[in-house]
Amino acid sequence: MSSETESRTEDGADRSDGAAGAAVLPSGSGERRERRVWRAVLRWTAAVTVFAAAGTATAYQITGMTRTDVPGLATASDGRWAYPELTRPPLPSGSPGPFAEDNPAGAQHADLRALVLPAPAGAVEDKALRGDDGWLPTEDYLAVYAGEADREALGQTLTDTGLRHIAARGWTTPDGTRTRIYLLRFGTAEVVDVEIATDAVAFVTPAYQPVGAHESEYDESFPERARVPDIERVAYAEPAPYGAEQVRQAYLAAGNVYAVIVQSRAGGVADVPFHQTVVLQSQLLG
Structure with missing residues (x-):
């Protein structure tokens, strides 16, 4: 992936000075990877094309970057959170990017624990999610989802696909x-694309509903x-009327890592911080 320089305006917004170039795949393993990517694109964009996203909300100009140049989005009057300046963790010597x-x-x-987006300024962290060594037990992740049958089915899928x-x-x-x-880290990107994403992302609603989400539909505001x-990204939002709170969720496929982002709030989750959080986590994984 080609890199480019980003400049920042005085009000803190990012402005892109270039465009990301497309990688040229070599023959052999590259052709196999290209077929895998196209299969993933067809599956993931199926959910997107069911509804045409209007995209009239605040948009971030996202561009290709080097491994160490991931700017945090500054706090602005549109409701963005004040995230710290972000830097991708270093790769082990001789290891290629994803x-x-x-x-x-x-x-x-890179160390998976260092790829998780840090909390913004003023937030109170949930230390239970970090654990003593930074790794979350599978049963704690499964507790995110409502319904014993769903948790059992998802747990079996994670076992069968070799969750690491x-x-x-x-x-x-x-x-x-x-x-x-x-x-969630798996053995290969193909496992994420073929087994995990396909199992979790349906055409209109996610296969597994988080606790508190009575219903979810494709998020047209993104x-x-x-x-x-x-x-690859798919996002969902709980439509009104909500229960005690609204739940919004996003799913990312980034190589052999599958990311799940869930936000909830009484009265509704605001568009801007949800979009900002998903974009920044995507950048860290890119």
């Missing part, structure tokens, strides 16, 4: 919005221009 031509498995070699680790972080901001982010190169 979307490099010489990485057909799409492996994220789960890293997580959560926090609550002063406005009462609760955020939870889960990164700006299409906010897509991050190489990251």
Whole structure:
């Protein structure tokens, strides 16, 4: 993935000075990877094309970046949270990036725990999600979802597909919005694309509903221009009338890592911080 320089305006907004280039796949393993990518694109975009996203809300200009250049989005009058400046963790010596031509498995070699988005300023962290060593037990992740049958089915899927680790972080901001982010690492990107994403993402609603979400539908408010190169994304929102709170959720496929982002808030989850959180987590995984 080609890199480019981003400049920042005085009000804190990002402005892109270039465009990301498309990688040229070599023959052999590259052709196999290309077929896998197209299969994933067809499955993930099926959910997107069911509804045409209007994309008239605040859009972020997302562009290709180097491994160490991921700017946090500044606090602005549109409701963005004040995230710290973000830097992707270093790769082990000699290890390729997840979307490099010489990485057909799409492996994220960086420490998964360091790839989880940090909490914004003023938020109170949920330390239980971090654990003593930064790894979340599978049963704690399954507790996100309502319904014993769903939890059993999803747990069996994670076992069958060789789940390796789960890293997580959560926090609550002063406005009462609760955020939870889960990164699940598998053996290859193909496992994520073929087994995990296909199992979890349906055409109109997610296969497994988080606790508190009575219903979910495709999130038409998410700006299409906010897509991050190489990251497949599907987002859902609980339509009104809500129960005690609204639940919004996003699912990302990033190489051999599958990310789940859940936000909830009494009275409704605001568009801007939800979009911002999903975009920044996507950038860290890109």
